[in-house]
Amino acid sequence: VSFGYEEVAPEEKTARVGAVFSNVARRYDIMNDAMSAGMHRLWKDRFVRRVKPRAGEDILDMAGGTGDIAFRLARSGARVTVADINPEMLEVGMGRADARGFDTLVWSEANAESLTFPDRFFDAYTIAFGIRNVTDIPAALREAHRVLRRGGRFFCLEFSTTLWPGFSEVYDFYSHRIVPKVGKLIADDEDSYRYLIESIRRFPDMPTFARMIGEAGFVRTHVEPMLGGLVAIHSGWKI
Ligand code: SAM
Secondary structure, eight states, rough: OEEEEEEEOOOHHHHHHHHHHHHHHHHHHHHHHHHHHTTHHHHHHHHHHOOHHHHHHEEEEEEEETTHHHHHHHHTTEEEEEESSSHHHHHHHHHHHHHHHOOOOOOEBBBBTTTOOOOOOOOEEEESSOOOOSSHHHHHHHHHHHHHHEEEEEEEEEOOOSSSSSHHHHHIIIIIHHHHHHHHHHSHHHHHHHHHHHHHHHHHHHHHHHHHHHHHTOEEEEEEEEGTTTTTEEEEEEO
């Protein structure tokens, strides 16, 4: 499997991704603002509007990290479980939840590829900027399908490939030249940000990823590109 710019054994990728997020956890939120010029907030707002969370629903926010999606979902009154493989990211998230008065969230250390939640438990499953870091993506999609109830919905927010002419060159320059430098400046970690950029470049394009969601058993799969597909919302239903 690929770890950004290198081919590595599957266990090795999981370990290295762990190290990346342990390294950046404390500076993760400020980095998101710096790298996206604050745009990640708008993408996340739109994502949660598409999910349409409702009071009383059970929602699993997988790869939930420091809670950005979970906080937005929880405002609806939904019961939200934040799951992530990285305890440091969860710890930062729990601190943020305390500071903001979100006391109903459940925080759970879990690998998206093999969950301990029961079958057909959740009404919705969300994963934002998480799936491309997962080593075995088909396994994670099958697990998403398993833990959802019938009528449950799957939503994924992820970087993809922009189809806008000219834009991809600008983006390539920005991501390969600027992002690692900003990563060094703010988080003192150039390599982690190099990995994150490479993992975006290697992620399957929109039709391919939509097909993978279908192969996991979801129906009515749908893609909503933003900025020509620089970022995309993929969704599907379990019936
Ligand atoms: N969803 C949050 C957001 O949008 O701000 C965090 C996104 S962060 C870029 C990616 C997260 O994926 C990290 O917290 C990382 O620990 C988590 N992650 C990576 N591999 C995972 C796996 N196999 N299972 C669960 N979480 C994983």
